[in-house]
Amino acid sequence: MTTTKKNAVRKARKGERIRQVAAVPFRVGADGGLEVLLVTSRETRRFIVPKGWPMKGKSGRKAAAVEAEQEAGVVGNVLKAPAGVYSYWKRLARRFVRVDVTVYLLAVTGELPAWREKKTRQRAWLALHDAAILIDEPELATLVRDLTIPPEDQEPTEP
Numbered sequence: 001m002t003t004t005k006k007n008a009v010r011k012a013r014k015g016e017r018i019r020q021v022a023a024v025p026f027r028v029g030a031d032g033g034l035e036v037l038l039v040t041s042r043e044t045r046r047f048i049v050p051k052g053w054p055m056k057g058k059s060g061r062k063a064a065a066v067e068a069e070q071e072a073g074v075v076g077n078v079l080k081a082p083a084g085v086y087s088y089w090k091r092l093a094r095r096f097v098r099v100d101v102t103v104y105l106l107a108v109t110g111e112l113p114a115w116r117e118k119k120t121r122q123r124a125w126l127a128l129h130d131a132a133i134l135i136d137e138p139e140l141a142t143l144v145r146d147l148t149i150p151p152e153d154q155e156p157t158e159p
Helices: 003-013 060-072 128-134 138-145
Strands: 018-028 034-040 074-078 084-091 096-111 123-127
Touching: 018 060, 018 074, 034 060, 034 128, 060 074, 060 096, 084 138, 096 138, 123 128, 128 138
Parallel strands: 018 096
Antiparallel strands: 018 034, 034 123, 074 096, 084 096
16 A cells, blocks of 8 residues: 555544545547546446546646556646546445545547556546446536536647
8 A cells, every 4th residue: 555545544534535636538539529538447347537646746737647647548738727526435445435536637649558557447438428427426427528628728739
């Protein structure tokens, strides 16, 4: 267990809310509509967005970019402002804890042929409506379904 996760578990035991960061990788599809990239979780195999614990020395948006690369094998530009926040119940070894997740949008500029968690996850590009249907967390599903990207951010530039 990483130090950050250990700290989060300690906070949860004290009844404190804990937080994570997430990336919603996006692109403009062939039909001109937005698509998002979902990945499967390692344990339950449900579709989720790449997310993880905050990283010491990294901003939330930088940590979200790292999670997207490690979990989904994508790189790109993270938009500056968070897209929103959602909460979910995380299953730990002996309990469930409430986690608040700050979500950042990642304009994908490249997909890696190999990445850290390729063997343990599947990824899928989906239209917003389809992605929202597959996501179990209601708040995240709503955020994805209603996603809008400012026009200047729809054509990603190289980092």
